[in-house]
Amino acid sequence: MIKVANLTKSFKGLQVLKGIDLEVKDGEVLSIIGPSGSGKSTLIRCLNFLEKPDTAIIEIGSAKLNAESCTRKEIQQLRAQTAMVFQNYNLYKNKTALQNVTESLIVVKKMPKKEADELGMELLRQVGLADKKDNYPATLSGGQQQRVSIARALALRPHAILFDEPTSSLDPELVAEVLQVIKSIAEMDTTMIIVTHEMNFAREVSDQIVFVADGYIVEQGPPDTFFNHPQKERTKQFLKNF
Amino acid sequence: MNFDPSYIIVVLGKIVKYIPISLLMAVVAMVIAVAVGLVLAFMRNSSSLILRSLADVYISFFRSIPMLVQLFLIYYGLPQLFPFFTAMDAVTAAIIGLGIKQAAFLAEIFRAAFLSVDKGQMEACLTGGMTKFQAYRRIIMPQALRNALPGTGNTFISLIKETSLAFTLGVVEIFAEAKMQAAESFRFFEAYLAVALIYWVLIVVYTYLQQLLEKYLERPYRT
Numbered sequence: 001m002i003k004v005a006n007l008t009k010s011f012k013g014l015q016v017l018k019g020i021d022l023e024v025k026d027g028e029v030l031s032i033i034g035p036s037g038s039g040k041s042t043l044i045r046c047l048n049f050l051e052k053p054d055t056a057i058i059e060i061g062s063a064k065l066n067a068e069s070c071t072r073k074e075i076q077q078l079r080a081q082t083a084m085v086f087q088n089y090n091l092y093k094n095k096t097a098l099q100n101v102t103e104s105l106i107v108v109k110k111m112p113k114k115e116a117d118e119l120g121m122e123l124l125r126q127v128g129l130a131d132k133k134d135n136y137p138a139t140l141s142g143g144q145q146q147r148v149s150i151a152r153a154l155a156l157r158p159h160a161i162l163f164d165e166p167t168s169s170l171d172p173e174l175v176a177e178v179l180q181v182i183k184s185i186a187e188m189d190t191t192m193i194i195v196t197h198e199m200n201f202a203r204e205v206s207d208q209i210v211f212v213a214d215g216y217i218v219e220q221g222p223p224d225t226f227f228n229h230p231q232k233e234r235t236k237q238f239l240k241n242f
Numbered sequence: 243m244n245f246d247p248s249y250i251i252v253v254l255g256k257i258v259k260y261i262p263i264s265l266l267m268a269v270v271a272m273v274i275a276v277a278v279g280l281v282l283a284f285m286r287n288s289s290s291l292i293l294r295s296l297a298d299v300y301i302s303f304f305r306s307i308p309m310l311v312q313l314f315l316i317y318y319g320l321p322q323l324f325p326f327f328t329a330m331d332a333v334t335a336a337i338i339g340l341g342i343k344q345a346a347f348l349a350e351i352f353r354a355a356f357l358s359v360d361k362g363q364m365e366a367c368l369t370g371g372m373t374k375f376q377a378y379r380r381i382i383m384p385q386a387l388r389n390a391l392p393g394t395g396n397t398f399i400s401l402i403k404e405t406s407l408a409f410t411l412g413v414v415e416i417f418a419e420a421k422m423q424a425a426e427s428f429r430f431f432e433a434y435l436a437v438a439l440i441y442w443v444l445i446v447v448y449t450y451l452q453q454l455l456e457k458y459l460e461r462p463y464r465t
Contacts, residue, residue, distance in 0.1 A: 048369050076371075084369040090362035094384045094462050104370035107380060136462040149366075156370065 001026055002047070002160055002191065007056035007067075009042055016042050017053070018215035024160070024208070027189035031202035031223075034212035035238060040195045041087075043212065044162050047193070048082050049075045061159030083153035087165040089145040091137040097124060097148045098133040101155050123151040127181050143174030147181050160191035167198060179205075199242045203227055211235050249429050253436040256423055260416045261440065267337050267405040267415070272398055274341030279348030286353050297349065304346035309404055313339045317411045336408035344397050351397070355390035356382065388459040395452045399445055406437075416440055 007020040016039040024030045032040045046053040046067075047060065056067040060081040065074040091100050101120040105111040111119075124130045127147040137145055146166060153161050166182065167175045179201050186192060186205050196202050202209060202223065209226040211219045211234075219226065219235045230236050285297035304312070317335035320327040359382050367377030409418035417437055424433035 050365050050368065076373075079369060080371050082369070084366075086362055086366065088360075088362050090360075090366040092363055092366065092381045094381065096462075103380065104372065107376055108371040136464075138463050138465050152366075152370070162369075 001059070001061070002193070003057075003059040004047070005057040007043065007046055007058070008054045009039075009046055009051060010054055016215055017046070020056075020212075020217055022210065022217075024191060024193060026191055028207040029186050029190075029192045029194065029205055030208045030210060031206040032193065032195045032210045032212055033197070033199065033202055033238075034218075038213045039215050040212050041164055044084075044164050044193060044195050047162060048079050048084060050084075081159040082162050083156040083158040084162045084164060085146070085149050085153050085166050087168050089137070089142070089149045091145050091149055091152075093137050096134050096136055097129060097140065100137070100148055101152045104152075105155055119155060120151070123154050124148070126154070126184075127151045128177075141174060142170045143177045146170065146178045150178075150181055150185070154185065154190075160193065161185070163192065163194040163196070165195050165197065167196070167201075199227075199239075211238065213238070246429060246432060249427065249432040250436045250439070253420055253423050253429075253433045254440070257416045257419045257436060257440060260414065260419050261444070263333070263413070264402070264405045264415045265444075267333060267340065267408060267413075268398070268402045271337045271340035271344065271401055271405075274337070275344035275348050275397065275401070276394075278342060278345035279352055282345060282349035283352035283356060286349060287356060301346045301349055304343045307343075309339070309343060309407055310410060312343055313407060313411060332408065332411040332413045336405065336411055336413055340401055340404055344401055347397050347400075348394060351390050351393035352386070355386040355393075358389045359385045388456075388463075391452065391456055391459065395449070399448065402444055402448070403441060406441075 002022065002024040004020060004022040007017055007022075008015065009017040020043060022030070032043065034040050042051055045051040046056065047058060053067040058065055058067065058078060060078060063074070063077040063081050065078055070078075091097075092103060095103060098117065098120045101123055102111075102113075102116040105116040105119065106113055121130060121133065124133055127150055129144060129147055129151070132140060132144060132148075137148070140148065150161075150166075163182065167178050170178060175198070179198065182192075182194070183201075183205050194202070194206070204223075206223050208220060209223050210217055211226070213234055219230060219232045226235075227239065230239055282297045282300060285293040286301075288294060307315075313336060316339045317330070317332060321330070363381055363385075364374075364377055367381055368374070372380070405415060406417040408415055409421065420433045420437045424430045427433070
């Protein structure tokens with residue numbers, strides 16, 4: 001379960017998020033869509049404190065904190081509940097594909113290397129990259145790098161996975177392979193929040209769609225209702241472009 | 243022309259045994275420079291204004307004063323203020339002086355090297371549950387090291403050469419010994435040419451070793 005209440009965030013006096021409330025049930029996939037600059041990425045990055053929210057009560061899995069009065073330890077606990085997949089993959093460039101997946105297992109979870117390697121290989125197989133285990137990121141395509149980063153996120157066995165525009169920096173012909181992998185893990189009832197511009201994908205994979213504009217949630221609902229019968233004028237205007 | 247090539251060989255034979263003391267000073271000073279330089283680099287990148295300012299002053303001061311002046315300050319000046327320093331021998335003074343000066347140069351090289359590793363990898367570490375310390379040690383530092391190596395190598399080369407200044411404090415090293423030989427034989431050109439050749443060879447060897455290390459560190463980034 002993910003619960004967010006009254007999330008606000010300003011950058012240098014400019015309020016980007018003006019009070020966001022969210023709820024994602026276990027096993028649900030929530031997609032956040034909206035125009036560029038609407039605060040979607042900031043919103044998802046506040047959930048693991050890559051950006052520190054000004055105000056918010058955030059509850060993810062077994063961690064709960066109040067952004068205005070939280071300790072370093074609480075932030076660490078909150079982060080441990082989620083894993084993130086980034087727009088630019090952010091693979092560790094000095095580590096092989098397999099090491100990228102096992103790094104946190106060994107360093108953070110203190111898993112024996114052999115066990116970590118086995119789990120890492122299983123996850124690389126799951127994203128179709130077992131044969132690239134010894135490749136460094138520099139020798140992988142964007143799509144392959146993103147699939148490694150998804151395997152890295154899965155390795156943490158997190159309560160939820162946060163995707164921040166996972167296909168936005170990929171060549172068009174590489175988008176499909178990444179979406180396919182995300183869809184396959186969604187089908188395993190992984191709780192996910194996805195910030196995306198891929199409308200068709202969001203529609204297919206999500207249980208809930210949230211439309212963010214100008215720092216607010218303008219409208220939300222199941223994909224069918226959301227895309228076919230949008231209620232708000234702002235939503236209709238946005239969806240016209242797709 | 244008054245030039246006796248065979249005398250170069252004679253001097254070389256006498257000064258090679260001082261290579262260890264010169265290298266010892268260079269290596270120990272380098273260790274100090276790297277350690278202090280790292281601390282300074284972190285201070286320069288820190289969010290605390292006080293730490294940043296302290297590092298700024300340190301870097302500004304030690305980059306500005308001439309090496310010789312600094313060595314004299316430490317070896318001849320400090321004992322006047324603190325009698326405790328009279329016990330310090332010349333080699334130690336030279337090592338400290340060289341080390342804390344080069345730290346100022348390394349700090350800037352290291353800072354740039356850290357900044358050259360994109361911020362996203364730190365974010366990936368944090369969301370993967372690592373602490374900042376773990377992230378630096380496992381992911382950021384190894385990559386920064388590769389970016390810092392060429393500049394750091396330059397600094398080490400300067401250090402090797404600057405150890406010759408230690409003769410002004412009375413340390414008998416390569417240059418000091420050659421000076422004494424020259425004073426006896428009046429063959430200044432041959433004696434100092436021998437010194438030049440020794441430094442050249444030392445630095446050619448070091449450069450070769452650094453290239454090997456660079457090649458090794460380069461592996462993950464070859465496409």
